Amino acid sequence: MTVTDRTIVLAGATSASGLAVARALLDAGARVVATGRSAEHLQPLADAGAQVEVADATSLEDMTALADRLDAVDGVVSLVGGWRGGGGLVGQSDEDFHALLPALEAVRATSRAFDTALRASGAGRFAIVSSTAVARPLAGGANYAAVKAASEAWARAVAQGYAKAARDAGEPLRAASVVFRAKALDPATLAPAVLxxxxxxxxxxxxxxIDLA
Known part of the structure; x- marks a missing residue:
């Protein structure tokens, strides 16, 4: 198999990681659709050759509308992230927790919106970026680890859904849901892992x- 000529959606792609993954995919011959909430922040991705879409990756409505506009989708990588922490357990404020929730909301919205398209693809791939903090959470990062753990649980449920759909249809499994874990995300490491x-x-x-060393 190859990523060449496949359509890959990068949801929440305006970070350095989003740009690195987009460039790697484009260099490999893929069609990249990059989403973000700001046209200005999407401009570097457009300059790199990606199709850019001003859309909120945490919104099921926005992601469903995008899925409906695209003829076919072979991959979705949810890149919405962020970090807030410190202060021990007492310092895990509600404000910080709610600021971290978009990462989980994006995983939920994108997986639901593109479920049909990814299962219809000959090689559908859904991927999220998580953290090694899930395996070893610290009090000062409890909010962050909890959101990442919930995101991983959702992505694994997506995997079970893919497997069940293939089994019920009596067909080989063609879609896969994957979790990338990193201690400190390095765009240069994430990009080849996505490819x-x-x-x-x-x-x-x-x-x-998949642990990203």
Whole structure:
């Protein structure tokens, strides 16, 4: 398999990681659709050759509208993130918790909006970026670890849904949901890991947690 000529949606792509992944995908011959809430912040992605869409990755309505506009989608990578922490357990404020929730909301919205398209693809891939904090949460990062853990649980539920749909249809598994874990996200490490999602069979990838060294 190859990512060449496949359509990949990068949801919440205005970070350095989003730009690095977009460039790697474009260099490999993929069509990249990058979303963000600001046309200005999307401009570097447009300059790189991506199709840009001003849309909120946390909004099911926005993501469903985008899915309906695209002919076919072979991959969705949810890149909405952020960090707030410190202050021990007492310092885990409600304000910080709610500021971190968009990462989970984007995972939910994108997976639901593109579920049909990814299962219809010959090599559908859904991927999220999580943190090693899930495996070893600290009191000062409890809000962050909780949101990432919830995101991982959702992505694994997506994986089970893909497997069940294929099994019920009596067809081979063609879609996979994957979790990338990083201690400190390095765009140069994430980009090749995303490309590699189309180097392996869905059955090998589905429900995997991949540590990014």
């Amino acid at each position: 590699a999602l189309w180097d392996a069979d869905a059955a090998e990838l589905n429900d995997r947690i």
